[in-house]
Amino acid sequence: MPSFKAAILGFGTVGEGVYRILQEKREEIRENTGFTVDVVTILVKDKTKKRKPISGVKITDNIRDILDDPEIDVVFEAIVGEEPAYTYLSDAIEKGCHIITANKKMFAKHGPALLKHAEFRNVQVGFEATTAGGVPVIRTVSNLLAGDRIKRIQGILNGTSNFILTKMREEGSPFKKALLDAQKNGFAEADPSDDVDGTDAFRKLMILSSLSFGQQPDWEDVPVVGIEHIQPIDVIDASKGDLRYRHVADIWIDDNDKLLGTVGPVLIGANHPLFSIDGVDNAIIIETEYLGQLTLVGPGAGMYPTGSAMVADLLHIIRQQEVVMVTN
Numbered sequence: 209m210p211s212f213k214a215a216i217l218g219f220g221t222v223g224e225g226v227y228r229i230l231q232e233k234r235e236e237i238r239e240n241t242g243f244t245v246d247v248v249t250i251l252v253k254d255k256t257k258k259r260k261p262i263s264g265v266k267i268t269d270n271i272r273d274i275l276d277d278p279e280i281d282v283v284f285e286a287i288v289g290e291e292p293a294y295t296y297l298s299d300a301i302e303k304g305c306h307i308i309t310a311n312k313k314m315f316a317k318h319g320p321a322l323l324k325h326a327e328f329r330n331v332q333v334g335f336e337a338t339t340a341g342g343v344p345v346i347r348t349v350s351n352l353l354a355g356d357r358i359k360r361i362q363g364i365l366n367g368t369s370n371f372i373l374t375k376m377r378e379e380g381s382p383f384k385k386a387l388l389d390a391q392k393n394g395f396a397e398a399d400p401s402d403d404v405d406g407t408d409a410f411r412k413l414m415i416l417s418s419l420s421f422g423q424q425p426d427w428e429d430v431p432v433v434g435i436e437h438i439q440p441i442d443v444i445d446a447s448k449g450d451l452r453y454r455h456v457a458d459i460w461i462d463d464n465d466k467l468l469g470t471v472g473p474v475l476i477g478a479n480h481p482l483f484s485i486d487g488v489d490n491a492i493i494i495e496t497e498y499l500g501q502l503t504l505v506g507p508g509a510g511m512y513p514t515g516s517a518m519v520a521d522l523l524h525i526i527r528q529q530e531v532v533m534v535t536n
């Protein structure tokens with residue numbers, strides 16, 4: 209039985225989600241693809257942290273245990289920040305591993321270089337989980353690009369901000385309490401200021417920009433505003449007038465072929481497709497030349513939605529292996 213040996217970098221909300229899904233779906237994956245997937249090594253920062261024991265898996269704080277293991281085929285990355293994540297993934301590609309990442313902070317900046325490197329080394333890069341959690345926006349845009357042209361992408365790309373705005377409207381929750389709830393649910397970043405000041409949504413928008421338009425605007429040209437100055441009273445007052453605050457990231461090509469972007473809170477009315485998107489959900493409106501408009505909606509953060517996006521990337525890679533095996 210052919211098998212895929214996997215390593216997971218990071219065992220927090222997302223890394224543990226990937227591990228659990230691979231365990232829970234092990235038989236189903238084997239039946240559907242003919243491959244078994246074995247997680248052999250997990251990298252963490254602090255090996256002394258108390259964790260539930262995981263049998264048959266090496267827990268390490270030394271990346272060499274993964275990079276020097278000739279058996280590993282795929283590296284899932286769910287650690288925090290640009291470095292050392294970028295270096296670890298570059299090294300994994302160099303050694304011939306497929307990589308699957310959820311790390312948008314790293315990927316917004318280094319995604320294009322990783323993709324180029326991977327193409328050169330003939331391995332795959334999965335990055336569905338970098339943008340909109342469990343919503344398959346990367347796969348959808350990639351599929352559309354085969355025969356269409358993206359004109360504009362607009363959406364709610366940060367689950368924590370949307371969760372906070374919803375808690376304010378529905379329960380009158382103070383900002384701090386709503387943020388704490390989002391943190392308890394595993395939605396927020398290690399540094400939640402990235403969520404509430406718009407930076408996280410901006411990074412996801414840049415990833416979508418590279419994919420959709422083959423380029424990113426100059427980062428300094430994109431105005432980025434967060435939700436941290438919005439009070440429950442503002443949200444409640446707006447809803448009395450049938451308006452809702454949504455944190456919206458928007459990127460489009462203007463009539464002069466210039467790529468423009470904005471990120472910030474917007475007041476929208478009941479006819480807008482983003483009006484009814486509540487809680488941790490994200491929504492992405494994709495506008496194309498031939499299809500017209502398509503809206504994707506789903507959970508934008510959390511253990512299982514994000515883990516499932518990464519496992520879906522793995523299944524996509526496995527299916528491509530199957531195609532190679534059949535054609536050879």
Ligand SMILES: NC(=O)C1=CN([C@@H]2O[C@H](COP(=O)(O)OP(=O)(O)OC[C@H]3O[C@@H](n4cnc5c(N)ncnc54)[C@H](OP(=O)(O)O)[C@@H]3O)[C@@H](O)[C@H]2O)C=CC1
Nearest residue numbers: 218219220221222252253254286287288310311509510514
């Ligand atoms: N939470 C979510 O819903 C989503 C998160 N993401 C992204 O996924 C990544 C992980 O997020 P999340 O799981 O929430 O984060 P957590 O803080 O829950 O977990 C981070 C994990 O990474 C490990 N880690 C951090 N830095 C290093 C390092 N330098 N070397 C080795 N291990 C390290 C930590 O080790 P230790 O356990 O020892 O502390 C921990 O296990 C982030 O990049 C985030 O932006 C993407 C989509 C959704």
Ligand SMILES: N[C@@H](CC=O)C(=O)O
Nearest residue numbers: 366367368396397509
């Ligand atoms: N902190 C992020 C997690 C997913 O990307 C969010 O709230 O959207």
